[in-house]
Amino acid sequence: MNTNSLNDxxxxxxxxxxxxxxxxxxxxxxxxxxxxxxxxxxxxxxxEKDRVRLDDQINKDLKQRLQEIANICELMAGYFKGDVNKTALWFKIKNPALGGISPRDMIRYGRYKKLELFIRNALSGINP
Known part of the structure; x- marks a missing residue:
């Protein structure tokens, strides 16, 4: 495996x-x-809303998805060199590159995979 493949x-x-x-x-x-x-x-x-639990009884699929979203948040925190406030603000502000909606809203609309792809491409230098 070459270095680029390992890094990816x-x-x-x-x-x-x-x-x-x-x-x-x-x-x-x-x-x-x-x-x-x-x-x-x-x-x-x-x-269903009554199935959403954030404790030790959480649905396995929900837990997995929220861990993936945590990963997305951490990728952006890395971009902002660990600045929690800038990272939080980035998720809340409408972004023209995302069609004028905020990254948080993309997550709320169930489009977190698209957001993750956008972030990974941007961090890799690939234009949207």
Whole structure:
């Protein structure tokens, strides 16, 4: 495996945890960081609101998706060199490159995979 392939492989997970989302109760921390309500999460994940739990009884698929979103947040925190406030602001501000909606809203609308691809491409120098 060449160096570029290895870097691409390892780039799927940030080598930092600036936002402290990757330790402890990741799903709850992600919801708090992005200010996502249970209603927001249920719509984004296309599941009934009463099935949205952010404790140790969390649905496995929901936990996996929120861990993926934590990863997205950490990728952006890395771009902002660990600045939590700038990272949080980036998720809240409407972005012309995302069709004029905020990254947070993309997550709320269930488009977090598209957001992840946008971020990975941008961080790799690929224009949207």
């Amino acid at each position: 492989l390892l780039a799927t997970v940030p080598n930092h945890d600036y936002l402290h989302l990757l330790e402890g109760n990741t799903p709850k921390k992600v919801a708090d960081f992005l200010d996502l309500s249970r209603t927001d999460i249920s719509k984004a994940m296309k599941m």
